[in-house]
Amino acid sequence: MRVGVLTGGGDCPGLNAVIRAIVRKGVAEYGFEFLGFREGWRGPLEGVTMPLGIPQVRGILPRGGTILGSSRTNPMKVEGGVEKIRANLASLDVDALVAIGGEDTLGVATKLDTAGVPVVGVPKTIDNDLSGTDYTFGFDTAVNIAMEAIDRLHTTAESHHRALVVEVMGRHAGWIALHAGLAGGANIILIPEEPFDLDQVIGWIESRFQSHFAPIVVVAEGAAPADGQLVTQDAPRDAFGHVRLSGIGEWLARQIEERTGKEARTTVLGHIQRGGTPSAFDRVLATRFGLAAIDAVAEKDFGKMVALQGTDIVRVPLAEGTGTLKTVPPSRYAEVRTFFG
Numbered sequence: 001m002r003v004g005v006l007t008g009g010g011d012c013p014g015l016n017a018v019i020r021a022i023v024r025k026g027v028a029e030y031g032f033e034f035l036g037f038r039e040g041w042r043g044p045l046e047g048v049t050m051p052l053g054i055p056q057v058r059g060i061l062p063r064g065g066t067i068l069g070s071s072r073t074n075p076m077k078v079e080g081g082v083e084k085i086r087a088n089l090a091s092l093d094v095d096a097l098v099a100i101g102g103e104d105t106l107g108v109a110t111k112l113d114t115a116g117v118p119v120v121g122v123p124k125t126i127d128n129d130l131s132g133t134d135y136t137f138g139f140d141t142a143v144n145i146a147m148e149a150i151d152r153l154h155t156t157a158e159s160h161h162r163a164l165v166v167e168v169m170g171r172h173a174g175w176i177a178l179h180a181g182l183a184g185g186a187n188i189i190l191i192p193e194e195p196f197d198l199d200q201v202i203g204w205i206e207s208r209f210q211s212h213f214a215p216i217v218v219v220a221e222g223a224a225p226a227d228g229q230l231v232t233q234d235a236p237r238d239a240f241g242h243v244r245l246s247g248i249g250e251w252l253a254r255q256i257e258e259r260t261g262k263e264a265r266t267t268v269l270g271h272i273q274r275g276g277t278p279s280a281f282d283r284v285l286a287t288r289f290g291l292a293a294i295d296a297v298a299e300k301d302f303g304k305m306v307a308l309q310g311t312d313i314v315r316v317p318l319a320e321g322t323g324t325l326k327t328v329p330p331s332r333y334a335e336v337r338t339f340f341g
Contacts, residue, residue, distance in 0.1 A: 002033045003297055004094040005052060007066040008040030008073075008105030012124050013278030014137035014286035016060040016067055018100050021290025023057045030298050035094055041108055042073040044097065045081060047088040061283060064276045075108060082115050089117070096297045100124050102136075103322055106305060110318040113303040120296045121305035121318050122289050126274045129173035132321035133307035137286040142169065142273040143179045149269055150184030150216060157214035162263035163205055163256050167249030169273050170220030173327045176273065181218035182336050188215065189336050190252075192222035193328045201252075202259050204341035209262060217256075219248055288313050 005022060007015050019036075026032040036052035037043025050056075050068070060067055075081030089097065096118040099109040102125035109119045123130045128139040146168050157164045166186070168176045174191025181189035187208050190196050201217070208215035253264040278286065285308060292306040292313040305321040307314055 001030070001095045001297070002035060002093050003294070004035045004037050004044065004089065004092070004097045005068065006037040006040060006043050006097070006099055006101075007068045007070050007124070008099065008101035008108075009070060009124070010102070010126070010274060011065045011070055012126055012138035012274055013064045013141040013276065014282040015065065015100060015124060016057075016063045017137070017278065017283050017286035018122055018124075018290040018293070019052070019067065020057040020060055021287045022098060022294045023052060023054065025291050026294045026297075027054055030294065032294070032297075035092060036068045037097075039069040040071040040073050040101070040105065041075045041085075042071050043068075044085045044088050044094075045073060045075045045078060046084075047092065049092065061287075062277050064274075064278060072104065074104070076111060082112060082117075085112065086115070086117060096120070096300075096302065098122065098293050098297065102127075103130060103325065106130070106318060107322045110322055113318055118300070118302040119318075120293050120302060121321060122293050123305055123307060123321055126176065127170055127173050128175040129325045129327065130321050131324050131326045132305060132316040134310070135285065135308050137278070137282040137289065138274060139175065140281040140285075141276075141279045142176050143183065144279055145273050145276070146176060146180035146218075146269055147183045149267065149272075150180060150186060150218065153216060153267060154185065157216055160263065161209075161214050162265060163209075163215045163217065163253070163260070165217045165219060165249045165253045165256070165264060165266045167219050167221055167266060167268045169269070171222045172325055174220040174223070174333075175328060177218050177220040177223075178328055178332060178336060182339070184216070184218070185339075186216045186218040188217040188340050189333075190217065190219040190223040191328055191333065192220055192224070194330075194333055195224055195226040198225050198227075198255060202256065205256055205262075206260055207341040209260070217252065219252060221248060223248055
């Protein structure tokens with residue numbers, strides 16, 4: 001059997017660990033051949049490939065990013081996209097496809113499965129917002145990077161007695177903000193799931209200043225005031241219809257300065273959160289996902305996504321992994337509100 005592998009969407013720590021596990025087990029236990037598709041769905045759509053075997057996966061376990069490259073190409077927006085992918089797979093003698101990605105990448109995989117293309121999905125997103133799996137690899141690394149930044153910002157906030165706003169990733173789900181803020185001892189955490197009352201936020205900040213400590217505010221990029229709207233960049237939408245979010249941190253810092261008279265500064269972590277070497281947790285989870293994915297291919301159990309449920313790696317229908325976003329429940333947000341102010 002010849003198996004194609006692709007990585008789509010934003011890069012993420014742990015992608016190379018998945019690729020390595022797929023190839024190592026696929027070659028050693030099943031005698032499969034592999035073909036790497038370059039730059040996400042652009043690879044099978046345009047027939048852009050690279051060799052993928054044991055030599056190509058040596059030494060890549062600790063590397064961030066993806067040796068296959070990635071993109072936000074959406075074949076469903078291309079006329080005859082499904083037929084082009086099917087024709088390219090046939091011409092390259094590819095019998096099955098492993099798609100590693102998040103909501104958008106696996107959404108395309110779901111549609112291809114419906115069209116009869118043999119595909120297995122591996123969930124990937126630092127936002128941890130895919131349903132069907134308890135955790136996605138990349139999330140732990142992103143949280144640890146954000147937590148370390150918050151730890152470092154505490155000292156400069158106290159030294160200058162100013163408010164510091166830390167903007168982290170999280171378009172629709174605030175998992176990174178929630179975990180990093182709680183682990184880093186933030187005084188306020190704002191997430192997309194809970195529109196915030198600006199007056200209440202200012203009250204918490206003033207209370208913190210009155211206790212002679214400087215506040216740290218962690219805000220997800222998709223958070224918005226209850227009487228306002230998302231702050232976005234003036235940029236075109238991507239192929240999946242997403243606007244580019246950024247600016248809520250700066251907006252909030254201006255509001256803090258105007259309403260408290262205290263200095264406020266913003267740190268936007270941006271792509272730093274998903275760059276660099278993956279954590280031990282993410283390396284292990286990504287490896288387990290890769291091993292399980294190639295088992296599914298060998299058993300011809302297509303149309304499935306591997307997932308973590310408890311401590312077990314299981315398979316769920318692709319549609320279950322992409323049907324709804326996994327957002328922060330009110331009970332989890334209520335836990336961290338104990339530390340606000």
